[in-house]
């Protein structure tokens with residue numbers, strides 16, 4: 001059975017284009033009897049990585065309640081990642097970057113000894129056998145331009161933890177009139193149908 005882990009990160013709730021596209025994709029996986037886990041990172045925010053949590057992740061001894069809670073969450077998120085065949089990431093562009101809420105998830109799963117390690121040859125990702133699909137929605141057009149720092153960033157950090165098979169589905173120009181939005185959303189749907 002395929003294990004799908006989906007992360008929504010839009011702050012726009014029911015108006016979110018990326019979350020709608022993800023729901024449509026997950027409906028197709030549900031028909032295939034896949035096991036699906038979904039996190040809405042905006043609806044249920046994770047704790048922000050701060051000094052206390054970072055030190056708990058490095059040396060998990062004598063933890064206070066906040067540290068223990070964050071470490072437990074980090075363990076759970078990493079376990080989900082380890083067992084996922086497919087990671088689906090909803091990544092709307094906000095101020096030229098990924099949403100803060102998605103960055104927090106990344107901060108909690110990037111853990112030395114768990115998702116990456118350092119070898120004599122350099123860093124090595126420990127999440128193997130997981131492929132990723134990034135669904136990125138934007139008001140304007142940024143694909144392959146200098147204004148798009150978020151896709152290179154996501155590919156880089158995913159590769160760092162071992163996920164190198166990454167497909168990106170773009171839905172751009174969503175704030176450039178209803179016609180452009182409809183055409184681009186339809187193109188994204190067609191790409192996602194191929195993924196599923």
Ligand SMILES: Cc1cc2nc3c(=O)[nH]c(=O)nc-3n(C[C@H](O)[C@H](O)[C@H](O)COP(=O)(O)O)c2cc1C
Pocket residue numbers: 010011012015016017018019092093094095096097137138139140141142174175
């Ligand atoms: C706070 C905020 C910042 C945004 N920043 C950008 C931006 O830098 N570039 C852009 O093209 N669109 C920007 N947009 C438009 C969103 O990318 C667009 O509305 C997209 O559909 C958001 O995805 P979502 O509906 O899944 O949240 C921004 C929207 C919001 C709410």
